[in-house]
Amino acid sequence: MSKVAHYLQDHLTGEVMTSSDVREYFSTDASIFEQTPAIVVYPRNENDVRKAARFSWQLAERGRVVPITARGRGTDQSGAAIGSGVMLVFPAHMNKLLELDSKTGVAVVEPGINYAKLQQTLHTHGRFLPPYPASIEYSTVGGAVANNASGEKSFKYGNTRDYVKGLRVVLANGEVIETRRLSKRELNKKLGLQTFEGEVYRGIDTLIEENRDVIEKTALNVSKNSAGYSLLEVKQKNGSFDLTPLIVGSQGTLGVVTEVVVDTEAHTPESTLILAQFDDMQLAEETIQELSGLSEPPSSIEMVDEHLLQFVHANNPNQLKGLIDPPFPKLVTLIEFDNPSPRTQKRMAKKAIKVLKKLQVPHLIETDAEKIEELWKIRHSAAAVISHNNGKKKAIPIIEDGVVPPEKFQQYLGGVYKLFDKYDLKVALWGHAGNANLHMQPFLDLSHVGDRQKVFRIMDDYYRMVISLGGSTTGEHGDGRLRGPYLRDLYGDDVYRLFQNVKKIFDPYAFLNPGVKMDVTMEDIKPMLRQEYTINNLADYLPKT
């Protein structure tokens, strides 16, 4: 066992593991990459995290970098939940709901809490946390915070950043900060602190004051965005200041989260669902735009395309039998209304139907809860692609999360179909039509040299297209190692330099999840490509998506 592992064992209360089995288990996440950690730690409390960070900081001061990577359930598809140094695995012990205020619905949780368990508890209080990802059954809230995750309800409710009210964060040197929106006066106090926390506040405040015009450039014309660092919301015009939005979405590269304060919404089990079918993509785009303009937009506008339905039909003909049968339309969308007031819900659904009738879109409306659940299976059938085994070819997440301006939706779809044609690959699309955020995973064999080379060519073509449409390379899954190399192209040199400065302020020795998001090149990630892609770690669950 190394000296670092010995030190950690002597000083932490959580388990410190160096066995090859454990290290191998944590050498992959749900991405195409692998990297084996030197040491795996199951922190028991915040103090363990502080000590690990403090130790890494002291080593770094002496010129030795020992990376620290935080990890939830490892469902990250961007390669951000793997690392070569110390891996802090949160679900083992730091997995509790600490507080739930039943009046305000505000909850305080530890990062390793299972998202679905939290959701279940919230439901019993008539509440829910809306931006849950499709991986809700197995992923953690800490992972969702670090990725700024979102999902099928984000069209109406927004992303994780919109719900995180405060955080406890262990900084690189082991100091703990509590983030929340501070008044101008409170900020001034922070700016005067002679600690690393003070340095961080001074650094970020100065950076914002001196670069307002550059920061404006990070506001892309998309409805959701998990690329880069979010600086826009940190300092508001009235002088109030909050580091929370910056930490959310930072993928463990600025600090390690040990506590999360989240807002929740009222939850209504009853909803109204409209299934609409399109054979004309222009009409689909027009319809979605009209629905977006309703006084209260739908909670979801989700989609699957004809290729996905054909795939499910070919591989498991009974799965969607009776729900939707061939010949399939080019696009199926599920449009949901969930207003807690049944009257408002009905009124809004009526308005949506009026739009669909006007545009002559074939549709059906459902209010029965059981039937609605059945219809959602159409959207969730995308899991069939992810869990499919076509010999050694697997659906691999390399171009799975681009988001474009809503008015470019049709162009985006067309571009993706062309791309799959170019590489002679079978295509299947699903995702968040309302957000113009599509998911797709080409079938490739990572043990095959030709396919390995294709991976990076497909990525280049896809990300260039998304950027040229004015979109973002990632709507919800994060940059990680996969999309880190495209950040400069996405935002330009000025913004990228700003992001580098943010990273330097929080992590001057660059040991917090290095190689993720910032300063990562294609040359860095190519050697990390796995020989075989699996998500065996998640095999206990059917990957819903």
Ligand SMILES: Cc1cc2nc3c(=O)[nH]c(=O)nc-3n(C[C@H](O)[C@H](O)[C@H](O)COP(=O)(O)OP(=O)(O)OC[C@H]3O[C@@H](n4cnc5c(N)ncnc54)[C@H](O)[C@@H]3O)c2cc1C
């Ligand atoms: C089948 C499938 C479907 C998916 N669907 C969606 C979806 O609908 N929407 C979506 O947004 N994502 C989706 N994802 C991606 C991923 O599941 C989510 O982003 C999820 O929230 C990650 O949670 P996790 O616990 O697995 O985090 P991990 O994968 O363990 O970690 C994710 C990131 O969070 C960081 N992190 C974890 N804990 C901490 C902490 N305490 N402090 C600081 N950083 C931390 C890690 O370092 C890493 O950078 C999907 C993935 C799969 C495999």
